[in-house]
Amino acid sequence: MYSWIWRHLPGPLPLRLLLAAVLIVGVVALLLFVVFPWIEPMLPFNQVTTGQ
Template sequence: MYAALWRVLPGPVWVRILILVVLAAVVLFALVTWVFPWVDSLLGPQEGTVGP
């Protein structure tokens, strides 16, 4: 899968690395902004206590 992605990307090696870094940043931003809060709302509050 990674080799296929690497072959599809245009340009020299440094452009491919830059594209992959930007794509990774966009994916992480989308996860933190939309996906994780949505999943958290589905799970509900976690009530954990420590001690007696």
């Protein structure tokens, strides 16, 4: 999959590296700001009881 993405990025090596970095930052931002907040209420980690 990564080789497919790399082959389809346009331009010379420096531009490809820049575009790959932008793609990585975009995916991380999407996960941190959209996916993780959406799925967090469904996880059981907030239902912790300590003591009585």
